Amino acid sequence: MSANKVYLLDGGTLVIDGYHAFWNRGPGGELRFPCYAVLIDHPDGLYIFDTGYDHAHVERVLPFEKPLQTETQTIPGQLKIVGLKPADINYVINSHYHFDHCGGNIHLTEASTLCHAKELEACGCPQPFEVLGYSDLSFSPEMQQQRGSEVLNALPLDIYTPKFETLGGDQEIAKGLWLFETPGHTAGHYSLMVELKNRRPMLFTADACYSKKNMDLMCISSFHLDPVASLNSMQRLKDLAEKYDAELFYSHDPASYPDYQLAPNFYS
Numbered sequence: 163m164s165a166n167k168v169y170l171l172d173g174g175t176l177v178i179d180g181y182h183a184f185w186n187r188g189p190g191g192e193l194r195f196p197c198y199a200v201l202i203d204h205p206d207g208l209y210i211f212d213t214g215y216d217h218a219h220v221e222r223v224l225p226f227e228k229p230l231q232t233e234t235q236t237i238p239g240q241l242k243i244v245g246l247k248p249a250d251i252n253y254v255i256n257s258h259y260h261f262d263h264c265g266g267n268i269h270l271t272e273a274s275t276l277c278h279a280k281e282l283e284a285c286g287c288p289q290p291f292e293v294l295g296y297s298d299l300s301f302s303p304e305m306q307q308q309r310g311s312e313v314l315n316a317l318p319l320d321i322y323t324p325k326f327e328t329l330g331g332d333q334e335i336a337k338g339l340w341l342f343e344t345p346g347h348t349a350g351h352y353s354l355m356v357e358l359k360n361r362r363p364m365l366f367t368a369d370a371c372y373s374k375k376n377m378d379l380m381c382i383s384s385f386h387l388d389p390v391a392s393l394n395s396m397q398r399l400k401d402l403a404e405k406y407d408a409e410l411f412y413s414h415d416p417a418s419y420p421d422y423q424l425a426p427n428f429y430s
């Protein structure tokens with residue numbers, strides 16, 4: 163049995179410069195974009211793909227991204243509007259560990275955490291230009307301890323003990339729930355495809371492609387470990403969408419977002 167329902171959990175917005183969103187292209191200027199998490203109601207359990215950002219963390223460490231997030235746009239707030247609580251979630255999948263994709267993990271204390279093995283490794287030993295991206299380590303007190311003095315958001319180490327399950331390669335982690343390797347933005351980046359009964363599969367690019375405009379221009383964002391791999395991953399997403407007749411859902415797309423159905427509405 164494939165997934166029953168997919169909910170998009172709105173997580174508020176952030177700001178970056180247009181030259182970051184469209185690398186070496188722009189135009190420059192403030193670009194406010196949405197962040198969201200994906201909740202999948204599957205016969206094998208409740209999955210969340212990415213968990214958005216933690217408002218207090220962004221205010222403290224990256225205030226120039228001007229976070230706008232209400233209580234309702236937090237993970238507990240979004241789960242509440244669909245009649246769930248954080249302890250109900252069985253699995254968290256993180257596309258990658260940038261702060262705007264793992265900030266809500268800390269609420270999901272009963273869940274097992276799935277990620278690419280290379281991503282966990284990269285987050286533990288980031289390149290100098292990745293330190294702000296990998297600045298929210300609340301998802302792993304152990305990682306926080308390992309990174310030591312440079313950690314920007316030290317939390318009590320006993321706050322949370324996540325269970326990690328690391329993966330490699332493309333994986334069907336549950337019936338109709340596919341993780342596809344899309345590295346470049348980060349070392350171990352995964353995109354997710356969800357098959358549903360009554361509609362085309364949903365292919366969540368995560369940060370392998372911020373927006374439809376990035377895809378149309380084949381223009382990557384400036385936040386990347388490897389620009390050539392990023393571009394190849396964008397092409398891979400295009401090819402996967404065609405192969406599976408899947409609909410692409412972009413991670414930070416102010417133009418497409420108003421057309422997405424947000425929780426409590428759902429896709430089935």
Ligand SMILES: [Zn+2]
Nearest residue numbers: 260262369413
């Ligand atoms: Zn992101």
